[in-house]
Amino acid sequence: MILKDVYNKLLEKYGYQNWWPVHEGQNSIVEITFGAVLTQNTSWKNVEKALENLIKHNMLDFEKVYCSDIEFLKELIRPVGFYNQKAKTLKAVSKLFLEKPHKDITREDLLSIKGVGKETTDSILLYALNKPYFVIDTYTKRFFSRLGLVSDKIDYDSLQSFITQNIEKDLEVYKEFHALIVKHCKELCTKKPKCEICFFKCEVNNTEGLKIEKRANN
Ligand code: SF4
Incomplete structure (x- = not known):
């Protein structure tokens, strides 16, 4: 299976990433879920600041967030930007987690919440709820x-189907593979890729992708 070869190469180079970054002693489901909402359109550094604020005020808790004063919540998560909407989203997500047993929470439940898109939904399902998405x-x-396996114009669902059809349905592989891709794209396959020192040898289809990124950066 070609994707398994890609996965193994990444694993050999970088080792297990063991996501998600979780604060010791905290409820990881809450932290991962809130982190997935807060990280939209901002850096993880800012998410860390917001999570620290929530921890400091003992608010890394679905019930406390759901019952909190929204203005206070906005202040705590201010470092991540878009805090007006994100505060509402955190409350709505908390309500769902309070009302439904976690194992019964579906992709549709999460997608029906304003401010929760496909990437956030699948991050919560995979990393917080241990469901293979x-x-x-x-x-x-x-x-x-860039590997030439798909078009750079592929949409979310098509790429997700391509990957899941070409690799075993294994929770740990899904988690690690995604984390390794992020690692590789931060280290070598950056916006301006460092192909000369990369262990992948992309030969086809990457030039168009590179051109498009270049145009977007101009
Ligand atoms: S850095 Fe270059 S060779 Fe490596 S995966 Fe990206 S495009 Fe391919």
Whole structure:
């Protein structure tokens, strides 16, 4: 299986990533879920600041967030930007987790919440709820299109289907593979890729992807 070869190469180079970054002693389901919402359109560094604020005020808790004063919540998560909408989303997600047993929470439940898109939904399902949904993001798309396996214009669902049809349905592989792709795209397959020192030898289809990224950066 070609994707398994890609996965093994990444694993050999970088080792297990063991996502998600979780604060010791905290409820990892809450932290991962809130982190997935807060990380939209911002860096993980800012998410860390917001999570620290929530921890400091003992608010890494679905019930406390759901019952909290929204203005106070906005202040705590201010470092991530878009805090007006994200505060509402955190409350709505908390309500879902309070109302439904976690094992019964579905992709549709999460997608029905305003402010929760496919990437956030699949991140919560995979990393918080341990359900095998492959997460698609900018890195995943960039990497697979540069490898020449898919078009750089592929949509979320098509890329997700391509990956899941070509690799075993294994929770740990899904988690690690996504984390390794992110690692590789931060280290070597960056916006301006360092192909000369990369262990993948992309030969086909990557030039168009590179051109498009270049245009987007101009
Ligand atoms: S060879 Fe270049 S384009 Fe291909 S994965 Fe490596 S850095 Fe990315």
